[in-house]
Amino acid sequence: MTGPAVHPAEAMAEVLIDELIRNGACEAVLSPGSRSAPLALALHEADRTGRLRLHVRIDERSAAFLALGLAKASGRPVPVLCTSGTAAANFHPAVVEADLSCVPLLVLTADRPPELRDTGAPQTIDQIRLYGGAVRWFCETGVPERRAGAVAYWRSLAARAYGHATGSHRSPPGPVHLNIAFRDPLVPTRSGSLHPWPEPLAGRPEGEPWCRTTPHRTAEGEPLPATERGVLLLGDGCSDPTPLVAHAQRAGWPVLAEPTSGGRYGPNALTAYPYLLRVPGFLDAHRPDLVVSAGRPGLTRQQTALLHAARAHVVVPGTYPADPARTARAHVHPCASPQADADQADSDNAAPPPSRWMASWLRADRAVREALDALLDDGPAPTAPGIVRALARRLPPGGLLFTGPSLCIRDLDQHLHAPTGTPGPRVLANRGASGIDGVVSSAIGAALAHGGPAWALMGDLTLLHDHNGLLLGPDEPVPDLAILVINNDGGGIFSLLEQAEHTGPFERIFGTPHSTDLSLLAEATGTPYTLLTRSQQLTDVLSGKGLRLIEVRTDRTRDTELRAALQAAAGRAVASMRPPGRIGE
Known part of the structure; x- marks a missing residue:
């Protein structure tokens, strides 16, 4: 059985994009160029027929970061396409960010065929492993040729790339790089003759992907250490803070959650902790026996000081298991599921009152927040x-x-x-x-x-x-x-x-x-x-x-003075209510 009369580059592009869509891609981004024309046309056709939504940007760096934002918000890999040469180099900053923040990205760079490389041909640079170790997987796909077996290769390639991007191959989600070489003519011409493809181009029946992958489970669950004087520290990249916040609520631990962690909620979440940790003497009086961290805490130097001050530090690996102070004694995967933890927290109506440890953190947080709000409410001009x-x-x-x-x-x-x-x-x-x-x-x-x-x-x-x-x-x-x-x-x-x-x-x-x-x-x-x-x-x-x-x-000098005044107000608020000695002992 043969397929339609089609140009090799056209066949590869059609199959590759179709298989990425079958695996779950629903958005794509491209920057215009000649060498990438086969894939650009395939993406445009998929957009026209409503199979995905295409976004076009003239600046490759902007295009790559647009794809990064789409992938970050949706959690799905987003293909981003460019032509050969420095266009591909302009993807690099977004690839680095996607690597470090574990965002699934499918980087498709068009390239010259091997015979035109190192010849002085225009728009040609070395694109082999262009992004180094910043990608989860790299593949030089080869020049499309009219031969049986090509369709299975292209579809399995697309499915494998999608799986690597989602973190299905024993690594966190992140960017994948496919370098795709095309020979001229890049698109069918009126004067050129097309021959039937030696096999059908279609994929699996009923829109199924060629090969389905599932996220890799890295470890079985285990309980978190038990202690009264604990602190939960949540940073960016915390994959699911729900069970950790529920655990902190049951254990009576303060929750110090960065904005991008998704964990700043609940009765134990503090809103003024960056000020508290900078108040002289506060950390000495509130030295935790245990800090459990998840994600990438790193907005302030005081977070690092907290990790150094703790008697023990345990990391809960998420999309990015971070240990910025190199103080972690263990990496623990909590055993309870998010839903089980949430249900337990909701049903726990007989929770004991806050311990002296938790009450001291909450009282200091409220006092500092009131002082900060009073100072900010007084300013007539925007700061x-x-x-x-x-x-x-x-x-x-x-x-x-x-x-x-x-x-x-x-x-x-x-x-x-x-x-x-x-x-x-x-x-x-x-x-x-x-x-x-x-x-x-x-x-x-x-x-x-x-x-x-x-x-x-x-x-x-x-x-x-x-x-x-x-x-x-x-x-x-x-x-x-x-x-x-x-x-x-x-x-x-x-x-x-x-x-x-x-x-x-x-x-x-x-x-x-x-x-x-x-x-x-x-x-x-x-x-x-x-x-x-x-x-x-x-x-x-x-x-x-x-x-x-x-x-x-705003005025930089005035804002700097205001920030100093806010910290001074936080210090006075803590001093007015701080008891002597170490809290909880």
């Missing part, structure tokens, strides 16, 4: 901490917030509320490599995958670094995304670091003022723009529709 607090208060449960790095996520960590019941808004960020690149594109991708109202929070340098992400063509899907930009005309985080002591060169090489008019940038990209001058305006501007840019201008 970075104040506007972040206002944004956090207005995010609805189930909403999506994508936050940039540096001060934005740290301000959010210090002022995000903790619902007493179910989890609040979903917070995402590129915390793998924690760079400022690609945040606009990642936020747009996450909002598109989310499918409802979404918000993004970032600084001015982060916006400028990826302003190409705002370039959406007239036929592209548009997210319902409000991008809130805190513009302090430079890099505000350096004002809090040791570099600030070098006052002479500081402003030029660390502060890096740019004096860019963001309203003109918005106008150039056709993005609706609002300048917010009072915090009270926030509710109105956040309730809009479509992709829009909201700018808040």
